[in-house]
Amino acid sequence: MKNRFKTWTLLAVMLMVSLMGNACGGGDAADTGGGDFKAAIVTDTAGLGDQSFNDSANRGLEKAKADLGIETQVYETSQPSDYEPSLSRAPSQGSDITFAIGFLMTDAVTNVSSQNADAKYAIIDSVVEADNVASLVFKEEEGSFLVGVVAGLMTKSNKVAFLGGMEVPLIKKFEAGFKAGVMTVNPDAEVIATYAGDFNDPGKGKEVALSQYAAGADVIYHASGGTGLGLFQAAQEKGAGFWAIGVDSDQYELAPENTLTSMMKRVDTAVFETIKATKEGNFKSGITVFGLKEDGVGLSPTTNKNTPQDVIDKANALGDKIIAGEFTVPTTDEELESFTPPK
Amino acid sequence: MTTSEKSTTSVWRERIMLIVGPFLQRMILPVGAIFMALLVGAFFILAIGKNPVTAYAALLKGAFGDIYSIGETLENTTPLILTGLAVAFAFRAKLFNIGAEGQFLMGGLAATWVGTNLTLPMVIHLPLTLLAGVIVGGLWGGFAGFLKAVRGVHEVISTIMLNFIAMFFISYMVTGPMKEESALNIPQTARIADTAQLMNILPPSRLSAGIIIALLVAGFIWWLLWKTTVGYEVRAVGLNYFAAEFGGIKPNYNMFLAMMISGGLAGLGGAIIISGLFLRYQHGFEPGYGFTAIAVSLVGANNPPGVVLAALLFATLSQGALGMQNMADVPQDIVYVIQALVIFFVAAPQIVQALPDWIAKRREAAQAEAEGAQLEGGQA
Missing domain, CATH: 3.40.50.2300 (Response regulator)
Known part of the structure; x- marks a missing residue:
């Protein structure tokens, strides 16, 4: 029986020690990579792989990474109470602009944007009136x-x-x-x-x-x-x-x-354009509408296949x-x- | 199974009992399950090419790294304690309350209604808001208990169906009669009045005084179950319906009562999450606390102190998942895997026990061999 105790204790101690040893170093992982501009998206609970909204936002983010050479990060959430911590932590992880994907995050963006007045946010499909929030809506x-x-x-x-x-x-x-x-x-x-x-x-x-x-x-x-x-x-x-x-x-x-x-519905365009403007120092708070005129909505390029x-x-x-x-x-x-x- | 195996196992258990006491023995299964889940989870993290130690460190840091994280973790623990208690309490009467989610949501909606529509001083408004959650949640759960007691409708079926009714009813209310009038046109209710809001107790996090209520309720439920006639009768019905009836207990009444109390607990959870966290009801708001509650209750062995600890565990995992993905770049799906593994190992205790048993067997075999060798040596 002593042996058993030893085995368990040993394993537990090993785990503890390894955790302790790395606890301080844990934060470094995110800071790797070159660019000095970083953009992040916080998905709603459907997450990546929804073949719709969140994926489209992520395409815009990926495009920005490829074309503008910026760093990116995606925060997926599993429950509505995750919105606020994710939105609030993104700037402290170095994000220069953080996108809230969906109107469900309206309250969360309202709260975090006033708490982190130096950080910039953008919200899709909703309107938050604050100097550091861009509201991106579609027609x-x-x-x-x-x-x-x-x-x-x-x-x-x-x-x-x-x-x-x-x-x-x-x-x-x-x-x-x-x-x-x-x-x-x-x-x-x-x-x-x-x-x-x-x-x-x-x-x-x-x-x-x-x-x-x-x-x-x-x-x-x-x-x-x-x-x-x-x-x-x-x-x-x-x-x-x-x-x-x-x-x-x-x-x-x-x-x-x-x-x-x-x-x-070009959520990707909205995300990309907003990142680009912010990187160039042209962040614009308030409402930006993406309609036919802005190429924010429209028929798909494959329409001629069957129409x-x-x-x-x-x-x-x-x-x-x-x-x-x-x-x-x-x-x-x-x-x-x-x-x-x-x- | 041979006699020698049996005796070794029982001797082992006896010693454990003597030395570490019954409390620790009860902890062995869940703690062992968590340990094994983390161990197996580490292989999954390795498989996606990340360092498990860094990942787990980020998980801990995400859940407890600073005041903000600790507060958020505890805020997530609050509803899980209450819904976990709901499932555990019903289970004491041998009823599977799969409907904690529906009761939770109905309680939340009731609290929202009271919070937005009444104008009262805080000393009345706040308790009334929470009480509304308890009552409506209790009625929602009690209805399933009533059907069970009177018509023998299986509570698993009725509570699942009541979940759907609750979700769609709420969907209608939030996009219709209770929808906030605003230019934004978002499907959500207005914010509840300041007088209906639970105070924040750990800024800058969003932790509300709800955690204190949840802990007090957990203590109350423990007392109710083990120190009162009500609890005794509910447990008696759960252990043996006919024996309880023979003993003069009304089993049907007690099943109804258990479901009502269970629903009330879940409803209180919903009221607290509205009053302390979200401050309004939003369409598409289905956090799933009522479903996680089933796992919380299972891991907590349907025991109030166990439920509190299990709720903390699940909240730690979900809060830590956020840290894990932004500090160690490990997708939060890994946390689902770990959660599932914890449940798996708790549900299959043989696997967790197999390890110590296997060591015991090996030792015994080694002993027997040594004895055999001695014996042979003696003969020679």
Whole structure:
């Protein structure tokens, strides 16, 4: 028995000693590398690999690393209470600008930006009014309008569908813009809108998509994060003539035979441009809007694979009118009610 | 199993009992499990090409490196203590409360409602906010207990379903009737009034006085379980339904009571996290404390002091994970692996016990060999 005690004690002591010995050195690991400018992103709890929002932000960060030669760091979080510590620690780890990915971090950014007045922050999809916070928001309705135009012109059944993640204001912007786009080019078409109640359930997404196809829709646009992966499976299963429209990133690869286009939300552009401006000493607090004009939203480059050129031209022509300010795309049900399609 | 093996094991246990006492013996399993989990976790860290020692040092530093980290770790411990107690208490009546998450969230929502809609002096408002969490959480859990007691509906099924109902109900409330009117249009409620907020006790961290409440409640639950008739009856029903009934205890009433108390504990956790940390209810806010609670309860052996320690362990791991990824560049997924391994080793105690047993067996074999050699030597 003594032996056993010795073994356990020895192992425990070894562990303790090795931990003690390195405890002081622990902090060095992050300070390696060359560049003198550092940018960090704090993901929401979906983390990297969501094939959507966080990944897009990370692409912008990676691009900045490659093109601008800066240091980067990603802080993933597993629960909402992690947002504040991560945002608060990033500057002390040398980050010159720290991005909060998503409106869920609004409160956290509000708190940390006042506590760390010297640090610079940026938040995606929300607005925090502080001198050291850049608020980066998108006109999702404008991009959604364009894919609505594509859907309205491509449908043969005169029935198209919208698959939403959760019925929150942000996603309603996608829905309203999409419906306005369909209405503009095809007043007779009906739009079915269904919400899956989840942003991360491909099984549910597939179920909803199949039911929408069964109800007669032949084009479905999703704004539902990971749930939407099920839409592409459903489209592939149904085969030719059943179309899917992706969101956030170019989702063509998910179903090459059945994807018309994707509504690109260039979180990567927003992240990259903000890092670039900050590095050059042009950090701008307040709201920066990324719409069609700023190339913050738009049709994916692979749109021409399955969509005829005249449809794309029509969408782009309407897009030019939006950029020129000839009409405004609705963002809510109420605005949609009073929306008059442009001639 | 041969007699000699059996006797060695029992002799070993006896000695342990005599020397280190029953408390330490109870600690052997969880501590051994943590140790083995860290050991196996080290191999995973090696496998991704990082140094496990640096990683674990960063983990400790992330959880306890400065006042801020210590406060954050304890703030994360608070809800886990309460939800862990919730699961443990129900388990004492042999009920699996998988619904701690739903009860937690409903408690949080109730606290938010009281915190935002009432105007009262703090001495009334704050206790009322927390009490709202206890009551609504208790009703949410009690409903499952009621179904079990009256209609025999299995609590695992009903509590899981009640989780979904809670999540979607809250989703509706937060995007609908309770949504804050603001230009931002974020799906969240307004902030609770200052008079409904728990005070911060360790600035600059966000640690609130909730930790003190949680510890007091843990002490109260221990007292309730082992020093009162209520606790005695609940435990009796858990040990043997029919024997309890034969002994004059109303088993159905006690199951209902256990679920209600369990739900109340989880609901209090939700109220504290709103009142002390988030200050409002936000859509998509599903921290999963109610699910981690099942593991906390298991590692804590369904015992209030054990639950407190297990809650601290899990909070340390999740807080340390943040340190590990930014100081040692080790992804926090490693921490999930370690958490899973801890649960695995606790759930399979044979593996942890196998090591000392194996050493005992080897020693015995060596002894036998030595004796045999002596015997042979004597004969020669």
